[in-house]
Amino acid sequence: KDIDASALSGRPFEMSNGATLVINAEGSDIKSGKYGLVNISNDVSASVTINGGNITGNLDSGSFIRVLDGGEKVSITLNNVTMTDTAEINTASGTTTEMNRIINANVFTGELNITVTGGTYTALAGFTFNSSSGEQKFDGVTINTDALATEITSSNATFSNCTFNVGAVSISSVPAGAVIVSYGGRGGRGNITLALPVGNYTAV
Numbered sequence: 583k584d585i586d587a588s589a590l591s592g593r594p595f596e597m598s599n600g601a602t603l604v605i606n607a608e609g610s611d612i613k614s615g616k617y618g619l620v621n622i623s624n625d626v627s628a629s630v631t632i633n634g635g636n637i638t639g640n641l642d643s644g645s646f647i648r649v650l651d652g653g654e655k656v657s658i659t660l661n662n663v664t665m666t667d668t669a670e671i672n673t674a675s676g677t678t679t680e681m682n683r684i685i686n687a688n689v690f691t692g693e694l695n696i697t698v699t700g701g702t703y704t705a706l707a708g709f710t711f712n713s714s715s716g717e718q719k720f721d722g723v724t725i726n727t728d729a730l731a732t733e734i735t736s737s738n739a740t741f742s743n744c745t746f747n748v749g750a751v752s753i754s755s756v757p758a759g760a761v762i763v764s765y766g767g768r769g770g771r772g773n774i775t776l777a778l779p780v781g782n783y784t785a786v
Contacts, residue, residue: 584610585612585613587619588614589615591615593648594619595619597626598628599626600627601628601629602631603628604633605631605632605633605635606633606634607632607637608635609635613639614637614646617644619646622647622650622656625652626656627654629656631658631660633663634663636666638665640667641669643681644686646705647684647686651690655692655716656693656695657695657696659699660697660701661699661700665705666702666703666704667706673728677751677753680753683707683710688710689712691712691713692714693716694711694713694716694718695716696717696718699722700721700722701723703723703726706728707753708725708732711732713734718732718740719740720744723741723744724744725745725748727758728750729756731759731760731761733756733762733764734761734762735764741761746761
């Protein structure tokens with residue numbers, strides 16, 4: 583079933599603490615609301631799974647999935663999803679302050695488990711994490727961005743058989759890159775393990 587939430591002034595799915603959301607969207611077209619699709623607010627632990635579907639939207643400096651801080655554990659699974667940000671952003675100067683992302687969890691410090699299998703993700707930037715624990719796994723994923731594709735801190739991340747096509751645009755002080763490890767790995771908050779088997783990870 584197709585969903586058109588483009589007239590909404592915010593994300594159509596607002597997660598409550600302990601909630602589980604499963605969207606089975608194989609063969610469906612979904613238009614997100616302004617800023618994105620799913621919001622996981624402060625102090626909320628939740629689980630989100632999206633299976634298939636073609637999801638588009640003008641993120642307007644938002645993200646398809648936004649994770650705020652305070653929750654103990656958030657799990658997100660994306661299986662063979664196509665997500666495309668339709669916003670037109672002027673990147674001619676090589677830098678921007680826009681924040682358009684696929685998943686933005688840059689303030690969440692709890693346990694963050696992300697599993698992305700297959701699919702194509704296109705936006706100004708891709709996946710931004712700031713978790714103190716958990717795992718992020720990407721297998722057979724294509725990410726097309728003008729800026730960073732993935733940014734992690736003290737979590738464990740594994741990339742297998744992926745294709746990352748990255749431009750040369752910086753977002754504020756964050757440079758472009760396929761896999762960015764930020765803040766020096768967050769010091770004593772854990773170890774970072776990157777496994778990069780066969781794949782195509784490019785930047786211009």
